[in-house]
Amino acid sequence: MPKITVDGKQIECRDGVPVLQAVLEAGWDVPHYCYHPGLSVVASCRLCLMEMKMPHPQTKEMDWAPKLFPSCQTPVKDGMEVRFASEGVASSQSHVMEYYLVNHPLDCPVCDKAGECYLQDYSEKFGHASSRMVEDKHKNPKKDIGSKTLLYSDRCVVCSRCVRFGDEVAGAGELRVINRGHRAEIDVFPGVPLENELQGNVVDLCPVGALLSKDFLFQQRVWNLRSTPSVDPTTSAGATIWIDHNDDRIFRVRPRFNEKVNEWWISDETRFGWKYVADSKRLNQPLQRDNGAMKPLRWEAAPELLRRLLDEAASADQGVGVACVLSPMLSCEEAWLLSTFVRSRAPQATLVTGYVPVSGPDKTFPKGFKISAEKAPNRRGVESIIKAMGGPNATFEQFVKSAGDGKFKLAYVTGGYPQVWLTADQARAIGKVQTLITHDLFESALDEYATIRLPGASWAEREGSFMNADGLIQPFERALKPLDGVKSDGQFFHELVGRPGLYRGAKTREAMAEKIPAFGDIFVPRPEPEHAH
Amino acid sequence: MSWQAIDRKSAPADEGPGLSDAVKEKIRAFFPRYETKRAVMLPALHVAQEAIGYISVRAMKDIAELLELPPSAVMDVVTFYTHYWTHPRGEKVLMVCRSLSCQLMGADKLQHAIETKLGIKDHETTPDGKFSFMTEECLAACDHAPCLMVNERMHKRVTPEQLDKLLADADSDKLPMPRSDLYDAPHGEKPARGH
Amino acid sequence: MAYEQILMRNCREGGDPSIKQYKAAGGYQALDKALAMKPDELVEFVKGANLRGRGGAGFPAGVKWSFLPPNRTVTYLCVNADESEPPTFCNRVLMEHDPHMLLEGIIIAGYATRTTVAYIYMRGEFTEQFHVLQKAIDEAYADGLLGKNIRGSGYDMECYIHRGAGAYVCGEETGLIESLEGKRGWPRIKPPFPAVEGLFHKPTVVNNVETLACVPHILTRGLDWWNGLGTQNSKGTKMYCVSGPVNRPGCYEAPLGITTRELIYGKDFGGGMRDNMKVKTVAPGGISMGFLRGDMFPKPDGGKVDVTRDCDELDCLLDFDDPRHYGLLGLGTAAAVVVAEDTDIRDVLFNVTRFFSHESCGQCTQCREGTGWMHRVAARIRDGAGRQYDLDLLAEITKNMGMMPGLSICGLPDGAAFPIRTLVQKFRPEFEKRIGEQQADAAKRRILQTNPAAYDLPILQGRAVQPAGGTYMTPEKLKRN
Numbered sequence A: 001m002p003k004i005t006v007d008g009k010q011i012e013c014r015d016g017v018p019v020l021q022a023v024l025e026a027g028w029d030v031p032h033y034c035y036h037p038g039l040s041v042v043a044s045c046r047l048c049l050m051e052m053k054m055p056h057p058q059t060k061e062m063d064w065a066p067k068l069f070p071s072c073q074t075p076v077k078d079g080m081e082v083r084f085a086s087e088g089v090a091s092s093q094s095h096v097m098e099y100y101l102v103n104h105p106l107d108c109p110v111c112d113k114a115g116e117c118y119l120q121d122y123s124e125k126f127g128h129a130s131s132r133m134v135e136d137k138h139k140n141p142k143k144d145i146g147s148k149t150l151l152y153s154d155r156c157v158v159c160s161r162c163v164r165f166g167d168e169v170a171g172a173g174e175l176r177v178i179n180r181g182h183r184a185e186i187d188v189f190p191g192v193p194l195e196n197e198l199q200g201n202v203v204d205l206c207p208v209g210a211l212l213s214k215d216f217l218f219q220q221r222v223w224n225l226r227s228t229p230s231v232d233p234t235t236s237a238g239a240t241i242w243i244d245h246n247d248d249r250i251f252r253v254r255p256r257f258n259e260k261v262n263e264w265w266i267s268d269e270t271r272f273g274w275k276y277v278a279d280s281k282r283l284n285q286p287l288q289r290d291n292g293a294m295k296p297l298r299w300e301a302a303p304e305l306l307r308r309l310l311d312e313a314a315s316a317d318q319g320v321g322v323a324c325v326l327s328p329m330l331s332c333e334e335a336w337l338l339s340t341f342v343r344s345r346a347p348q349a350t351l352v353t354g355y356v357p358v359s360g361p362d363k364t365f366p367k368g369f370k371i372s373a374e375k376a377p378n379r380r381g382v383e384s385i386i387k388a389m390g391g392p393n394a395t396f397e398q399f400v401k402s403a404g405d406g407k408f409k410l411a412y413v414t415g416g417y418p419q420v421w422l423t424a425d426q427a428r429a430i431g432k433v434q435t436l437i438t439h440d441l442f443e444s445a446l447d448e449y450a451t452i453r454l455p456g457a458s459w460a461e462r463e464g465s466f467m468n469a470d471g472l473i474q475p476f477e478r479a480l481k482p483l484d485g486v487k488s489d490g491q492f493f494h495e496l497v498g499r500p501g502l503y504r505g506a507k508t509r510e511a512m513a514e515k516i517p518a519f520g521d522i523f524v525p526r527p528e529p530e531h532a533h
Numbered sequence B: 001m002s003w004q005a006i007d008r009k010s011a012p013a014d015e016g017p018g019l020s021d022a023v024k025e026k027i028r029a030f031f032p033r034y035e036t037k038r039a040v041m042l043p044a045l046h047v048a049q050e051a052i053g054y055i056s057v058r059a060m061k062d063i064a065e066l067l068e069l070p071p072s073a074v075m076d077v078v079t080f081y082t083h084y085w086t087h088p089r090g091e092k093v094l095m096v097c098r099s100l101s102c103q104l105m106g107a108d109k110l111q112h113a114i115e116t117k118l119g120i121k122d123h124e125t126t127p128d129g130k131f132s133f134m135t136e137e138c139l140a141a142c143d144h145a146p147c148l149m150v151n152e153r154m155h156k157r158v159t160p161e162q163l164d165k166l167l168a169d170a171d172s173d174k175l176p177m178p179r180s181d182l183y184d185a186p187h188g189e190k191p192a193r194g195h
Numbered sequence C: 001m002a003y004e005q006i007l008m009r010n011c012r013e014g015g016d017p018s019i020k021q022y023k024a025a026g027g028y029q030a031l032d033k034a035l036a037m038k039p040d041e042l043v044e045f046v047k048g049a050n051l052r053g054r055g056g057a058g059f060p061a062g063v064k065w066s067f068l069p070p071n072r073t074v075t076y077l078c079v080n081a082d083e084s085e086p087p088t089f090c091n092r093v094l095m096e097h098d099p100h101m102l103l104e105g106i107i108i109a110g111y112a113t114r115t116t117v118a119y120i121y122m123r124g125e126f127t128e129q130f131h132v133l134q135k136a137i138d139e140a141y142a143d144g145l146l147g148k149n150i151r152g153s154g155y156d157m158e159c160y161i162h163r164g165a166g167a168y169v170c171g172e173e174t175g176l177i178e179s180l181e182g183k184r185g186w187p188r189i190k191p192p193f194p195a196v197e198g199l200f201h202k203p204t205v206v207n208n209v210e211t212l213a214c215v216p217h218i219l220t221r222g223l224d225w226w227n228g229l230g231t232q233n234s235k236g237t238k239m240y241c242v243s244g245p246v247n248r249p250g251c252y253e254a255p256l257g258i259t260t261r262e263l264i265y266g267k268d269f270g271g272g273m274r275d276n277m278k279v280k281t282v283a284p285g286g287i288s289m290g291f292l293r294g295d296m297f298p299k300p301d302g303g304k305v306d307v308t309r310d311c312d313e314l315d316c317l318l319d320f321d322d323p324r325h326y327g328l329l330g331l332g333t334a335a336a337v338v339v340a341e342d343t344d345i346r347d348v349l350f351n352v353t354r355f356f357s358h359e360s361c362g363q364c365t366q367c368r369e370g371t372g373w374m375h376r377v378a379a380r381i382r383d384g385a386g387r388q389y390d391l392d393l394l395a396e397i398t399k400n401m402g403m404m405p406g407l408s409i410c411g412l413p414d415g416a417a418f419p420i421r422t423l424v425q426k427f428r429p430e431f432e433k434r435i436g437e438q439q440a441d442a443a444k445r446r447i448l449q450t451n452p453a454a455y456d457l458p459i460l461q462g463r464a465v466q467p468a469g470g471t472y473m474t475p476e477k478l479k480r481n
């Protein structure tokens, strides 16, 4: 590990990183726009300049060179000495910040980025409130560049991050710089809009409010948002994300850096995959069949009722006629609690891996970003739990078939999918089960056969962990209060098992790890440096 | 209406002329000269502009296909260089140097004379499609300031008084020396002129 | 002719650019000499000549060639014929009159650097020159001077012309490389330098036309001859350009180190000013290098240089070192544009700022925004709505755009900063006088007209009409950072 001296302080840094990355990791705030660790280095914004000690050409003594160096382009070298705290650097930073405002419209009051904009932050910290240019500003137009994105090119600082992202990571190259000099702006070819599957990342990448998400446009001021660390529920890749929410409403989903999985990016599927959470068609009332008709059931009464039904079904044969379908939408903790509950009363119950939606082939992008075809977050987690629990188990197809053959007296079926997941035939087969308990987000073809129907919570209203397709166990936190009338799945299973107090993902994981040691090993990505972006 | 966003999602109604097979063949002939196909970009644009008079949207797409690039990459290059026109040009393009030497020697007056005689401004074309006008930075002929280029031909020490004769001269763009047709349109391609 | 015309021996009206003429004048003999040497010997030989690049930077060609990594299979030579620095035209003159001199230089340099393909990057506006040079290349191929097994030496080299399309920055060596690769001419960050990783990521040498054209003569006439010409650190012969209102604008050859006065007034050079006008200012090395005061100012006492005083600076020697003593960036292209006493200095400023704002490639912030801003300020001053404060502002922008090395990727903003800075510094009295002659509130009215909002900002109020506002970056602010 090379050691370098920055502003008189010695720091250790990772091998082969640029000085800028090293000092950001060590906690410095160095202004930068064009540098991004996931993209090639162009060193064009000239904000990150530093001074460096060099051997004097005549005396060969080490001294500060009368030149500024871009810290994003200079790799760390053991023993090097650099500084940012100098008059020369500060003056250069303050002038560059002024140049950015020369043609900028200063329309922060109507800009979505205000509050998390690095033009604002750096102007405040290193620059000025306005430029001294009194002539007419050169005003670039606003452009509609894709179904999901707007470009306000008058706010652009031409850092070319979005262009490099399109070329290097997404491999689509729709965005380009056109014209030159102070007339340079970003554009797409007319009729070839920005529509690649990773396009949403350019909005996060843009350090200013030039690239905007239509979905988030004028929805919320960012300082009202709270960010909760979470994991992508839409695929088995396990991308880590931030859920930005306010007043129990999600406003947007952003990537959360993860060196092992998604790095800095997420796919649009992940980014916009939360919409079902706010769907007005979601179930919000537990129901119980009473003389053929569904009647409301109080949540408080449900555990007792379920225990009784389960005991009845399992009393004669240790529960050979009981099945529990563990959806891959459940977290590991929830799946473990539910299966523990079922097995505690029906030791021979069959544990079933729920339906795993798959769509198309896996996709890999030029720099290795993957979109996986499996559209559920926790198949591997559920499978590991079923394996660790031992005893009878089945795939979903086997379960449907046996149910159709009349093998089961009672089945607890969890769903939780954002989309329709059952065919009418499958539902009819499952409907042969005498006592059918469903636990789902939306109405489904099973409803007409259900004895009890419980409304589930979305992942954003729950907490726990998902095991991704590569076996990484990644925890996620609860962002929202469950919908009125809904209880979070974990809390309900917690009560079913009869554990005291409130359900907590981490606590449950500890208990679970005592039984299944593999779950003691969770992965939390290292946080990005505070001043990196 | 600066608050309105320009629509860049839809293709323009008229994409302009595309490249003929002969033009494409001519562009392909440059491939062996370079390590990458992309390097043929500037020659390809020169040949295309010679053939159809300017670089149309359709032509950008055709070139992108030839060079195996996204069309945006071609647009990027076209807009960077001042030589390429993205709208039709007249038969003769009058290019006046506006850099220091020429300006000192009267390029302003020349420019003014052209603008009033033809009634067009920078990058515009006369209604009859005969002339277009543009200014350019130093043409590296400052010893002959002020300079005026008519297509390929450089006219030296041009005064406003000579302008009438020059505009009337059908051969004002003919070169006195033998030409290489390396960067030209293939024989028989007539550029689309005027609006 | 006072000085022997070596590079320009065939440069005259009606000169024949054919290979026949060139050979008759002794052409391609240097090539035979070169092919008899080993490539590395040749590099050492050129190093010995201290042949400094004629493209502007003045870097010794032999040293540049020796930076190529030893184990390489492919090497490219890019010939920089993108001459777009106003008011430079010596490469054009050479290429249209004696294209084979350039070709011989290319082949020798190519052999020395073991080049596989040479690309001549020629600006798009060179049309006649393109046809002449293309014909010369065809002749050379036909004569076995290019292609496979050149003159039976076993050395192969291809040579192509690549035509540019109108961008000054493509004359910068890495901008040229990017442009050749079919991209926008955005200069690359260095390191890696082109000698290590250049065109198509292969080792690449970029040299100016004139630099290469000197090589055959050094070989035929020898190092002693070459090193006998010129001054201390500037050896050899150079093509000087002079344009503007002089009696004989044109390109003239002389050993490095003639004075600016000689270039303007010498009877074999500019031949004096038209109508016996006096010189107000001259940019002796292309406009990027900056401006000197002309002889309308008094002669300095005892010929001593004092750039802080309004005195005649035409004694500046045109070699690689002396211009620095006059606050200029360097020799540049040794192309002088002369401005006569009757020209309004505001027009000169306007013209120069327009050039750089038009030609900045737009990659680096300082250059992109700084050049555009200065152009707008200069336009306002020209239109009679300047403020005294604008002069300080211009000086401040130039200082933070290009006066310190490392502020941007390429040298363009340095080249923009020097002329503007020297104009504002050296002609400040004239600017102040012109601004004083305006209507008192012209600046304020113009600003209110174009940008009332800006005028209302507290930070600008007061400053907009302040005669010589102090610096905007207060020391407290710097300390806080």
Ligand SMILES: Cc1cc2nc3c(=O)[nH]c(=O)nc-3n(C[C@H](O)[C@H](O)[C@H](O)COP(=O)(O)O)c2cc1C
Residues within 6 Å of the ligand: C052, C053, C054, C055, C056, C057, C058, C059, C061, C080, C081, C082, C083, C084, C085, C168, C169, C170, C171, C172, C173, C174, C206, C207, C208, C209, C211, C212, C410, C411, C412, C415
């Ligand atoms: C903005 C800019 C423009 C340049 N334009 C030219 C040019 O037109 N012709 C040229 O030969 N060199 C030009 N140069 C210098 C080249 O970068 C490079 O130094 C030169 O081609 C090297 O050749 P030489 O060593 O033979 O001089 C330019 C440099 C800069 C920074």
Ligand code: SF4
Residues within 6 Å of the ligand: A155, A156, A157, A158, A159, A160, A161, A162, A163, A186, A205, A206, A207, A208, A210, A211
């Ligand atoms: S749109 Fe944003 S990301 Fe793209 S170049 Fe402009 S400022 Fe950078």
Ligand code: SF4
Residues within 6 Å of the ligand: C169, C186, C187, C359, C360, C361, C362, C363, C364, C365, C367, C368, C408, C409, C410, C411, C412, C413
């Ligand atoms: S300094 Fe100017 S011309 Fe050079 S790369 Fe930067 S923006 Fe382009």
Ligand code: FES
Residues within 6 Å of the ligand: A031, A032, A033, A034, A035, A042, A043, A044, A045, A046, A047, A048, A049, A070, A071, A072, A073
């Ligand atoms: S120049 Fe270093 S971050 Fe932009």
Ligand code: FES
Residues within 6 Å of the ligand: B097, B098, B099, B100, B101, B102, B103, B137, B138, B139, B140, B141, B142, B145, B146, B147, C086, C087, C088
């Ligand atoms: S200034 Fe006009 S040709 Fe150079």
